[in-house]
Amino acid sequence: MISLQFLLTAIVVVLAPGTGVIYTLALGLGQGRIAAFWAALGCTFGIVPHLAAAALGLAAVLHTSAVLFAIVKFAGVAYLLYLAWQSLRSGGALAISANRKVENGWRIARRGGLINILNPKLSIFFLALLPPFLSGNAATATLEMSLLGGIFMALTFAVFVLYGLFAAQARSWLLGSEVVMRWLNRSFAAIFAALAGRLALERA
Template sequence: MLFEPTRLLAFLLAGVALNLTPGPDTMYVLARSMGQGRSAGFVSALGICVGGLFHISAAALGLSALLATSAVAFLVVKWVGALYLVWMGVQMLRSKTGPQAVEGLQPASLWRIFRDGVVTNVLNPKVAVFFLAFLPQFVDPSRGSTGLQFVLLGLLFDATGTLWLVFLAGVAGGFGAWLRRNPRFAAWQQRVTGGVFVALGARLALQERA
């Protein structure tokens, strides 16, 4: 048996608590759900999930250790991710607002929403460092392959996080549908969504290495 039951339970509880803590991934899904509906929210959550798979693979291969020890690698990934988020936010803020403009807004394709979710997650170096710092605490070398344990724990964490994001997308998508039926509120939501992305980019840029 790869995992001791109490250790696995502790991991699940800690993982759920961390998933419930608001962060860039949560804000991305909420913004997409409120702006374009449940389908967009679900697709964005799937994008975040795929981004998590990248970090799990990277950590297993030692790339997370590189980000944790190399200041240059950390800064490159951090600034690319921050600029990408700010760019998305500025595009939203520059969109025309007002009742007529809102009615004519063209929603992003589901493919673009998925892609942006993946990129947003992949280009956040804090996620990679998190996997490196958090998962090893629950790996027991005496119970078999540490690499396999690492991957399985990462998949479990990614799955629980995705379920939470899907739930949020469902709730926020319903509220967003009401907003879109009210043009003035929809225009306000467009500005807020753009502001959220700019804020996420600034927050990522200001983060320091652990």
């Protein structure tokens, strides 16, 4: 069940830059290591509802219900556009500035959690990713999916923290230039807007 193939697959998936990685990088650059840690924690726990949905079979319901899928999807699109605006707005939650203080950790984690919770493709992704690595015993399938999901979450948290630490280290090199900070904010806003556009085009 817990095979080298699963671990390699999970690591490749986690390393691929997605919305959670971009959010963690933005917080690491904007507010430093502690903020990046909370961002990674929030993004990781935002996976829980999708793992639960996959284990309980609710992901299949989401996949077959166009209305339910669209509701969650467009809520996610709206939230990503909100994050894009927060990157551009002076004093926004994701804006990078030299004198920015670290936000409340739970607030950072809550935003990170919502990023993943409002992405309906994650439930369907886990429904496709985990079953091939199960033993085939129906009596232990839910337990096995929970265990594999827990390992995936642990890998997610570890990799995201590393991304965040890298960004926090780069922060000290970038904060001396107003031009660099301005372009970073624009870049993060553009990335979040592009991710919103991609999510809007997703189909169940």
